[in-house]
Amino acid sequence: MTVSRQFLDRVQASGDLEAYRFPVGDHWESITWKETGARVARLAAGLVALGLEPEQRVGIAANTRYEWILADLAVMCAGAATTTVYPSTNAEDVAYILADSECRVVFAEDAGQLEKLTSHRSELPHLDKVVLLDGEGDGDWVMTLAELEQLGKDRLEAEPGVVEDRVANTTGDSLATLIYTSGTTGRPKGVRLKHKSWTFEGAVIQAQGILDEDDLQYLWLPMAHSFGKVLLSSQLACGFATAVDGRVDKIIDNLAVVKPTFMGAAPRIFEKAHARISTMTESEGGAKLKIFTQAFKVGKEVKRLQHEGKSVPLPLKLQHAVFDKLVFSKVRERFGGRVRFFISGAAALNRDIAQWFEAAGVLILEGYGLTETSAGAFVNHPDDYRIGTVGKVFPGSEVKLGEGDEILVRGPNVMDGYHNLQEETEKTLDADGWLHTGDKGSLDDEGFLTITGRIKELFKTSGGKYIAPPAIEAKFKAICPYASQFMVFGNERNYCIALVTLDPDSIVDWAKENNLGGKSYSEIVSSDACRAMVATYVDELNNQLNRWETIKKFELLDHDLSVESGELTPSMKVKRNVVETNYSDVIDKLYT
Incomplete structure (x- = not known):
């Protein structure tokens, strides 16, 4: 085909x-x-x-x-x-x-x-x-x-x-x-x-029976990225309609108009939505905040019982029905009110954020793959998912863990090789057809894969402890609703530090409430009040980490990272080495 x-x-x-x-x-x-x-x-x-x-x-x-x-x-x-x-x-x-x-x-x-x-x-x-x-x-x-x-x-x-x-x-x-x-x-x-790699991807999605001609996709992802391309393959296989608009600033407005049944997205979209809803509710305070907080407490408990195969007690079920009408339905309406699930890929989705959305009745199915696997290699299923994992390997392909728990994948979706780069191809694709992903992972008894880190991103402190920065960074972004980027460093140093940027949109509302309304981004982040606010969230993060992982010092940058500055890839991943080089003097000062 x-x-x-x-x-x-x-x-x-x-x-x-x-x-x-x-x-x-x-x-x-x-x-x-x-x-x-x-x-x-x-x-x-x-x-x-x-x-x-x-x-x-x-x-x-x-x-x-x-x-x-x-x-x-x-x-x-x-x-x-x-x-x-x-x-x-x-x-x-x-x-x-x-x-x-x-x-x-x-x-x-x-x-x-x-x-x-x-x-x-x-x-x-x-x-x-x-x-x-x-x-x-x-x-x-x-x-x-x-x-x-x-x-x-x-x-x-x-x-x-x-x-x-x-x-x-x-x-x-x-x-x-x-x-x-x-x-x-x-x-x-x-x-x-x-061609057969793309048609395989579409056939896998079609075979899962989760999408058909009655669905409506909202597509904004960069089509230059494999994630966007694989959604096109899925559409050809399943026959659903697609609403297309790549303007990121129009996503929320468009969702309300288009009312899609599903959408693919990178975790940053969910982080921003979570932060926006949370900060708006916190600013209102009073009874609304109490109802909001209790609603999510109840929602998470209901989901916990359901996952454990236990019945939900009638009083809890009645509470949940009330909160669904008062709180959760409004969260779903922000996404058009018809979304059956989102598919998250391109980077790791924080477990807490996934559980928060699940409690509100918005299911985010995390998947995993590389451009080298035609985007998709693993994905959770609406009827068979585990939050915190990226699901099971696609039917018709294989997975195993190699040296150092490196994830290896083999199947029709694996690339032919790198163009004009035979030596690079041989480093990544072995003689038996296994693609060496460069990511570390673990597989449970049912085949669900958990990503535990990027081999090249792991570093070792001078005390000999290994650190996986992405896990720590994702935790912080789930805790702090104002965070845009949180970058952890500490290779061969005696403690970890972080460079922090805040979301320019979210921080505006915080500034108004803290007598900094009308100030520029750089003025806001350089204020004592802003630094104290971030320090509170860093302390909260540290309470969830091992002693050797804790962030001893941090610095707020006077601008957010961007694709244009060369510090983010077009798929919004941080170019860690570029950031480390650009801010080497800032990092060095945090160790003096």
Whole structure:
């Protein structure tokens, strides 16, 4: 099976059903599978008309939007391979990715993305054409999406079977996607993923029976990330409709309008939602705060009894029903009121936050995988989940623990290798086909996997104790509703320290209540009151840690970390080594 065949089969099976909806101005427009199929066919034929050959690469440098998906599906149906480029990637790295992958065509979102290509055109000898999603063509190197579609329409009139021929000649072993992992160190590496890897992912989700044509997905994740791509594979397999809008600042507003039944997200979204709801309630205080606190106490107790297979006593059941109406229903309404579950991936989800949402009737199913496993390798099931784990390995694939409890995965979803990097491939993918993930884990008797740390992120104090920073960092973000980032250091030192950034949105409300309203972010975080507030949460954290893990000193940074500063990857992971280098003087002072 190939992605292109999977798509054409979906168009045939679900023709008149809704496939996508997307914002146009202040309203949403909808398009059916049949209409999507017609547009994709024209764009695919247009790519063929440009001279694109099977398995040659086509870049997409754009934010998550309906046209991104059209472009990707067109590339698949032309028998070519998509190379994903984050729109936030700097011009030098864009040039490296497009040159390394030998992209023949690039779909560029706008003038800003085009400028990155123009400024490095001499380094891109293979790039024949740029297709602009927003903007005008130049009659030569740059054409519009509409012009590509017209080119394809003309080609289809002359050769009606051109797209079907390309689809028929593509196999499961054909290259489908090159995703360049931004990583936390060094140059990005191109992960080669075959068609059969993506169709396997979709088939696994379909086989679980948790999604069907009646579902509605809200999709905002970066499509340049494997998590976003795997959700597209799942849609093709299951046939549900997808509302697409990559604007992160619009998520909460859009959820209320779209009312999806499920959504994939990174933990940061849940952390922010948890913090926002908690701080708003705390600021109201009084009876509302007491009801809120008691509601979650009852909700967690009900879930505990249910997980243990025990009956819920009638008085507790009645209390829960009251709190569900007064508190939990309002939490669910913030997400549109119809969500059956969220899928969390890309980073570790804190157990306390997951339990908090579960108590409110919002189930977050945590999964785990890498770009090298086509995103998904493990996931919890709505009827078979354990909070704190990432679920069981996908049916049809295997897992085992290697040296140092490293998680090893083997299956159809594992990459073909790193593009042009044979030595790197051999380090990661052994002769028996096992992918060495670099993550540590433990497996329980039923096969649920718990991630216990990243091998390269573990460090040892001068006292000989091993520390896993992500676990400590996740605990703090669950405790402190104002936290954005909490980075723990202490390699070969005699104690641990932390660099802290606060969420710019959340801290505004705190500032108003503490006589700092109207102050800038840097002024707020440099105040004695703010430092004292953070210190209180650090003390609370330390009470939950082993003595050797406790944070002895911390420093509040005068700005939050960002993708633009190079301190976060586009999937919002902290580049620990970059932060450590950038703030080496701050860290050193905490040890003097």
